Amino acid sequence: MNFLKPLAASLLLGLATPALAAPALSVEFELPLIDNGDAHRPFVAVWVEQAGKPVRSLALWMDDNEWEVDLRRWWRKAGRYGHQQLDAVTSATRSAGSYQLNWDGRTASGQPAADGGYQLVLEAVREDGNRTLLKQPFNLGGEAQRFSLPAGQEIGPVTLTVGTSR
Numbered sequence: 001m002n003f004l005k006p007l008a009a010s011l012l013l014g015l016a017t018p019a020l021a022a023p024a025l026s027v028e029f030e031l032p033l034i035d036n037g038d039a040h041r042p043f044v045a046v047w048v049e050q051a052g053k054p055v056r057s058l059a060l061w062m063d064d065n066e067w068e069v070d071l072r073r074w075w076r077k078a079g080r081y082g083h084q085q086l087d088a089v090t091s092a093t094r095s096a097g098s099y100q101l102n103w104d105g106r107t108a109s110g111q112p113a114a115d116g117g118y119q120l121v122l123e124a125v126r127e128d129g130n131r132t133l134l135k136q137p138f139n140l141g142g143e144a145q146r147f148s149l150p151a152g153q154e155i156g157p158v159t160l161t162v163g164t165s166r
Contacts, residue, residue: 030156115141
């Protein structure tokens with residue numbers, strides 16, 4: 001049992017786990033409650049692109065791969081090319097509520113993204129509902145930035161925070 005004392009001391013001093021780096025990008029958004037009786041949960045895709053090319057998908061929430069083409073912009077830019085990390089961000093649709101996604105500043109292949117201009121894209125489509133596409137340009141490698149995007153029909157207000165370090 002004496003071996004636990006040094007371990008406990010190192011945990012208390014923060015020596016056992018390195019400090020987590022702040023995300024390069026943090027996205028907070030809402031999925032609004034749409035109460036019209038037959039409203040389905042929306043399919044949602046969130047990704048980062050540079051010069052119109054996908055850099056990394058952050059989230060893909062859907063029920064069945066058969067309908068992923070309904071996320072038209074995501075499908076044309078990223079989905080049909082099958083990012084190697086897509087399974088890691090794909091999950092079931094989500095109910096109305098607030099959500100936060102973080103990007104560590106790495107590309108789909110795991111390499112650090114270069115400093116420069118990027119664009120965050122959020123797309124949501126609902127069966128028998130509407131489609132919302134929101135885009136926000138941002139820069140990596142400079143000063144911290146914060147953006148607020150107004151709500152669309154399928155996505156509530158969005159806050160984007162870009163950090164200074166990665």
